[in-house]
Amino acid sequence: MLLIRCPYCEEERPELEFRNAGEAHIARPTNIAAESDDDFEKFFFIRANPKGVIYERWRHIHGCARFFNAVRDTVTDKFVMTYKAGEPKPAKLPGAAK
Amino acid sequence: MNAMFRISGAGRLSQAKTASFSFDDKSYTGIEGDTLASALLANGVHLVGRSFKYHRPRGFLSAGAEEPNALVQIVRDDARKTPNVRATVQELYDGLTANSQNRWPSLAFDVGAVNDLASPMFSAGFYYKTFMWPKWAWKDLYEPKIRAAAGLGVSPEKPDPDHYAARYAHCEVLVLGGGAAGIAAALAAAETGVRVILADEQAEFGGSLRFESGARIDGQQGYAWAQGAIAKLKAMDNVRVLSRTTAFGYYAQNFVGLVERVSDHLKSPGRDLARERLWQVRANRVVIATGAIERHMVFANNDRPGVMLASAARTYLNHYGVAVGRNVGVYTANDSAYAAAIDLKKAGVNIAAIVDLRDNPSGPVIDEARALGIEINFGRAVVSAGGKLRVSSMTVQPKNGGGGRTIPVDAILMSAGWTPSVHLFSQSRGKVAFNDETRRFVPGTYAQDCISVGACNGTDGLDATVDEAYAAGAKAAKEAGGKAGKSAKPKVDAGESWSRGMLGAAPGAGPGTTVKAFVDFQNDVTAKDIRQAVHEGMHSIEHVKRFTTNGMATDQGKTSNMHGLAIAAEELGKPIPQVGLTTFRAPYTPVTFGSIVGHARGALFDPTRRTATHGWAARQGAVFEDVGHWKRAWYFPKAGEDMHAAVNRECVTVRKVGGLFDASTLGKIEVVGPDAAKFMELLYTNPWEKLETGRCRYGIMLREDGFIYDDGVVGRLAPDRFHVTTTTGGAPRVMNHMEDYLQTEFPHLNVWLTSITEQWAVIAVQGPKSRDIIAPLVEGIDMSDEGMPHMSVREGKICGVPTRLFRMSFTGERGFEVNVPADYGEAVWEALWAEGQKHGATAYGTETMHVLRAEKGYIIVGQDTDGTVTPNDAGLDWAVGKKKTDFVGIRGLTRPDLVAKGRKQLVGLKTKDPKVVLEEGAQIVADPKQPIPMKMIGHVTSSYWSENCGRSIALALVAGGRDRMGQTLYVPMPNGTIEVEVTGMVFVDEKGERLNG
C-alpha cells in the first residue's frame, strides 16, 4: 500500500484513501465536438504508459475528495512529487538535475 | 514422567510443568515451553513425516521456521484442523493432538514409499515427458493419480470457528528480529524516545542466543541478558514488543505485514481471544535483524531421520534440555558444528566422531573438542548415512576418495555454513551482492529506508553484531526524528563467531554420481536432479528451480536455495552471481488466509446496506435481493404464494389501485450553486437551463465515448439547486464522474455536489389511488393536477415531517415519490401503508417494479443497456439536446461505428405463443435453420410474464431493430425454437393517459 502526499491535506496518507484516475495533463478539447476521429482517439484512448516517470491523476476520494496530480516512477513506484489540479506540468523535477 | 532424552540440568524449561500430548494416536508427555519437536525428541521420536514425491521417512532437520520435513496436522477439534504445521514451531500445550501427513496406512509403513524404489523413473520434470498416451488418459487416469499422490496435509472440512484480528500501527523504528542484533538496535532506538516496535517469530527473544552457550553480554549469559533487555523495553511507553510475530512481507514505502500468533500455543484460548492478529506497520525506518540460517551438507541419504542441523541439536539441548541422540556423529565444513559437539559432549552424550571436510582447520573450538577427547577427522567426508526410519550409521571416506569406514551413530549433526536471511531485504526491493570471499549473498543496494544488521548483513561475531546493530538503531531513530538518548551500548564479554563453509554437493555426491543427496528435502530434489536440469538446457536458475521444484516447498528454499544455485553454477561452469539468485517473494514463512483476511469474514466481508424500511419489509415476509451492497425487497409473498403469484398480484394491484415501493437506494446528489444548470448541461445530454423550478426531467448521462452511463429523474428545487437521482448501483461512480469533470475540466463553474442518497428515504406511491393515499398526510402542497402536474417536485410536509415530494412515474400510472429524512422513513411508510390499506393497495418489490416499467418500455441502465448502447440505440434520441454544442459524450457519439447502419436497437418482442416467457439473455436469429455457429442479431434484455397484459412481454437489442417492426424473428433454445414478433416497446397504455388517471 503506497503512501501518497495529498497536496491539499499537506501530508502523506495511505493509498486506501485514494483512487488513481489515469494519465494527467490530457485536457479535454474546448471544442470537443469539432475534433477529428484521430484526435478524439488520441484524447480518449492513447496513453503514454511510460516505464519510468509518469504524470498521473489521483483523487483523495476518502479524504479531502480533491483530484490532484502526481509524478511517480513506475519502476520503483516512488513518488517524485504531487501538486494540485490545474497547476502546470512541472518543468523540472526535484532531483532531476542529479 | 521424565522422557528418555531429557537431560536433567540442561535447558531452561521448568521440568515441573508437564503437558501431555499425542502424535499419531500415541500419548506422550512433554514440558510447557517445549515445541512439539522438542517434546517428541525428548521421547526419542525422530520419524515424523514423509516426503512429497518419494514418500521417504523424514525427521527434524531444524529447530525453527526453516523446517522442510517435520510438517504435521494439528487437530484441536473437528473444525480446527490445521495442515502443514511445522512441529519445530508449534508450541506444546496440554492436550495437543498431532498427526503425521502424506502416508498410508501408517507413518512407519507407507505404501507410497514404493515411489522411492521406482525413483529413477521419477527424475526431475519426468511428468513433462510422459502421460501423453492415449490422449484421454491424462484427464481420466494419470492426472487424478498424480493429484491424489501430491499434497501434504488435508484441508479442514468445516468453517473455522476461530476469529482473526487486525491492526494498523505506525512507528519511527521497526526492528525485525529479536536476537542480539535486534535487541541492541531496539535499545538504541528506544532510548531516543521515538516509537519502536520490535518483533520476533519465536516465543522467546534471543535468537541464536537460545543455543549459543558461550555468549556473555553485560556480565550475563547471553540468553539471560536478552530477557533482561526485553523486560526493560517492555516497560517503556514508546516501545511495543511482539513475540510469536513473523514479519512476512515487506511492501512499498516501509509498509510491513506481520502476523502475531496469539493463541495457537494455548490449551484453551477462550472465545474472545483471536487466533492470530495481523499487524500492518508503517515505519519511518526499518532495522532488519533476521539472522542467518544454517545449511545442511548435501550427501547420500542425508535425509534420514536423525540427521539434522548442528545448531538445531544445540537448541534442543541448551534451550529445551533434550539430547537428539546418545551416540552422535558430526559432519561439518565450518566451525559451528564443533560447538554443538562440545555442548552435547559436556551434557554426557557420546560424540562418535567429527568429520570435517576442511584439510587443516584450527581454532579454539577445535582445540576444545580435542581436549574433550572427541575424535576429529580432517579432510574427510560422510558419503552416506545408513538406516531407514532412523539413521544408524555414517560412512566416512577421505574427501578425495579412498577406503572408508562405517561408524554407528543414532544422529548426525551437520553444518555446511550459514546463509544470511536476506529475504525481507530482498522483498524491500534491495539488491543483494555476492561476496566472493565469504561466498554468500549479502545486502547490496538499498531501495527503501531500511538497514540490515548482524548475521543477515554478513556480519560475523557477536561483538561486531552488537556494535553494528546498536549504531544502526541509534541512527535510524535519529533520522526518524529521535532525540539523542544516553548511550547504554551493551558490552559483549564473550561471543561465538564462525563463517565460511561450503556450497553445493559434498564429496561423493558431486558430478557423475547418482546417489540421493538431497538439496530440497520436502520436494525431494537431489543434487543429480539439478545437474540433469542444466543438461536439459535450463541455464537460468529460475528454469532450474521450476524444472526441479527446488526451493518451492513450504520452507521456500531456506536451506536449499544456495546449494541448488551452487550445483547449477558448477555444472554450467559459471560463477554463482552469473547464474543468478531467485527473487524472494512474500511471505517469508507461510501465513494463514485467516490472518490476512482479519475481521473481513461473514457479516464483515462486505457492508450490508439496508434502508430505513428494511425492518418493516422483513416483518411482512419480504424476500430480499442483493443489489450492489444493498438488500432490496424483491417481492412480498403472502401465505401460499410463490414468487410468480406474488409478483402477478403486486403488478395487478398497482395498476388497479396502487402500491408502495421503497426506492431509497437510488443515488441522490444535490447540485447547488449559481452555475448548477450550466453544469447539468455539460454532464447530461438533455437541456436544463430552461427547466422551471418545481419541474422534473428524465436525464441521460454518457461517458465521453458516447455510451449510456447512467440515467435518472432530476428535479429543479430552485434556480441554483437540483435534486439529481441516479441508478442504485451507479451512485458512487456517477458522483465520482461528476466530481472529476467539475474539479478538473470545468473548475470555473460555481457549483458543488453533495451526496444525499442516505439523507432521504424514498417511498414510491404509484397507481390510480396514489394521490388519495398521500393527500391526507400532506401539508402545504397543492396536490391537484394543475397544482402539481406530472414531472414536478414540491417541498412541504408529510406526517408532520419535511418532504421533497416528486410527482413522477416508473410504472406509467399516476405516481409520486415521497422523500422524507431517513430516520422518519419507516414511520412515514407505516402511515402511508395505513392509508393504502384503506384502498387495497399493496407493497411491491423490485421484481414488480421491473415488470411494470417493462410494460411501459422504460429501460433499466445496466440491464437493457450494457455499456455499448447509445441513446439512439435505446430509442432515447429525444433526450439528447439537438442544439447543444457540448456535453460529455457529444464527440464520442459521432464516431464512425456509432452512426453506422445496422446497430443494435432496443425494441419490444412478443412471442407468437403469448404463454411462452423468453429467457433473459436468450439470443435472437433471423434464420433458425442455419447451422452452428449461427449469426446472432440480438438478445433479450428484459422478459416477464405480464399479468396486466395477459401475456409475456420482452425487450431486446436487435440489429437494425426499428426497421424490423412486425418481422418474425427466432429465439433458438435447447428444447426448440421460439418465434417472436418485433414490436414497439410500450405494452400498456401507449398514449400515456394513465399518468393522470
Place this chain on the structure above:
Amino acid sequence: MKKYSVFAIAREAMRGHKGWEEQWTSPEPKKEYDVIIVGAGGHGLATAYYLASEHGITNIAVLEKGWLGGGNTGRNTTIIRSNYLYDESAGIYDHALKLWDGLSQELNYNVMYSARGVMMLAHNVHDVQVFKRHIHANRLNGIDNEWLTPEQAKEFCPPLNISKEARYPVMGAALQRRGGTARHDAVAWGYARGASARGVHIIQNCEVTGIKRAANGAVSGVETTRGFIGAKKVGVVAAGHSSVIMNMAGVRMPLESYPLQALVSEPIKPVVPCVVMSNTVHAYISQSDKGELVIGAGTDQYVSYSQTGGLHILQHTLDAICEMFPIFTRMKMLRSWGGIVDVTPDRSPILAKTPVKGLYVNCGWGTGGFKATPGSGNVFAHTIAKDEPHPINAPFTLERFRTGRLIDEAAAAAVAH
C-alpha cells in the same frame, strides 16, 4: 529432437538421466533473420513455433530480455476457457481451446491441459442475466457452457459454500466443462523445444533497445543489448512492455500496464476439483496437480512496471476466497507474486499489423492471455507470414479505437443497476 515417452524415461533411468538432450539451444544471434519475435513468453514462442511448423519460416529469432517464459507466462493462474460473449472473442478463445486439446501430443511435451471445468458463480439477479446471455450466445456459437443450480454447483465443487446466509449467496453458476488449466512453464518450454528443433533461435538475456526503420519507413531490424539484428518483419509480443517496445518504432498505443498479483497456498490433498471464478465476490481459485490452491487477485489501480503490488489487494482476494470457501481460513499462503499486464480500453487484445510496414503487434491481453496462447500464436504467425490477418484475428485491430468498433467484453458484463 529425441522423442519423449515413458520408454525414453525408462532408458534414461538406466543410465542416470545423462542422455537427455537440451530442450532448446542457446545460440549466438546472427546478423539477420527473416522474422524477429520480441518476447519469449508463451505467445511469442507459439508464434515462432507456428511460423516454422505451418508457414515454413524457420529463420527466426525470438529475443528475450530475461529468461524464456519468465514473464506473465510463468506468473499466471493458468485458467483456460472460451465461453466469451462476443463472436470475435469466442472465435479466438475457442480456436485456442481446440489447440489446447491435443497440444501435448502436437508438441510431444506434456503441458498438462486439464479439462476439469471452469465454473463461474452468479451471486445476484444481474449475474444470472449476464451468465444466461453468455450461455445462449455460446450455445449458438458451438461453445459448451451450461447453467448449474446452486446445488449442482456444490456437487461439482463440494467445498463451495452455497448457504443462503452467505453475504452474497450463490444463485447458480455457468460451467464450461472443456475449460480448465494447464501447466504454464510446460507451455513455454514445449513451444521453445518445438521451435528450437525446427531451427528457431531463442536468444535469452537479449533486450531490445530500439526498432530500426529503413528510409521508406519499413522495419529493418532491432537494436539489442547484444548488438543490431536485422529483419524485415518484427512481431512484438512483449506483454506488460508493449507500450515501451512499440514506442521505439514511434507507435503510441491504447494501453496501460498494471500490476497483477497471484498466490498459492501450501499443498494439500485434492479438495477443489475444478476452477471456480466469481466476478461479483471477485476472486478465482483452482488447485494445482501439486496440491497448491492457486488463487488470482485483482490488479492494483495504478500503472506500474514493478512486478509487485499492495498487500490490500491480496487481502481483498482472500476475503473473497474465504467467503466462498469458509473452510480455508486455516490454509496458509505459501507464495505471492506479481506480473505486469497491459490492458486495452475495451479489455480485448490487439493482434494486428501496425502503421509501420513489417511491424506486427500482439498485446493487450490484460489478465486473460494465458488461455489464448496457442490460438494467439497460431493466428499471429499467419498474420506475420501472410502480411494480413487471419479471419479470426481480423477484428482485433488497432483501428477499432478510432472507429469505435470495440469488442467490449467488460462492458457487456455491465454494471449493477
Place this chain on the structure above:
Amino acid sequence: MAKAAAKTKAAASASVERRPALAGRTLSAPGVKVEMLPPAERISLRAPQASIAALSKALGVTLPVKPKTSAMNDGRTALWLGPDEWMIIDEAGNDPLADCAKVTALHSAVGISHRNVGISVAGPAAAVTVNSGCPQDLSLEAFPAGAASRTILGKSEIVLLRTAADAFRVECWRSFSDYVFTLLSEAASDAAN
C-alpha cells in the same frame, strides 16, 4: 444565495416518530466502549475562501482552514474535510442550515442530519480499536484531540473526529452504520490484548 431547501426543524404537531439507526446500541470491552450517539443536526458546507468569514459569523463557529482540524463552539463543531468543504455537527439542537440560509456570500449548504450517524469510541484502547480498520496514524502527535479527517474504516468510508485524547467520534452513512458498529465492536474486544 443558495437558499436552504430542507428545513428539518421539528414539526409543531403530529409529527411521526424518529427512528434513528441502531439507536441505543452499545458495546463495552476492556479499555473501550463503543456506543451510538444521539441524533444531531448536520450540514455539508461548501464555500470558496471569500465566503468563510461570513459563514463563520452566521454559524457562530470559525470554520477551520487548516487540514485535519476542527473548531467547536457552543455545541457546534466544524470539521475541515477539504479545502472548500466542512461538515457542521450541531449537538445542541440548533439548525445550522437555517443559519447558513441567511448568508448571501457564495456557498452551498445541504442538510445531511439523517445521512450520517455518530458512533462514540471511548477509553484507553479507543485508538487501537479504530486502528483495526483505519490506516491513519492515530498517535496524539499525528492526530491530536480536535483532529478530524475523512478516511477509511475497513470497507466503509468514515469521518473521524478525535474529541479527547482517548475518545473518538466516528461518523458514517446511515446504511453503513451496522457494518461500522460491528467492526468496531469486534475490534474493541481485541483492542486491550
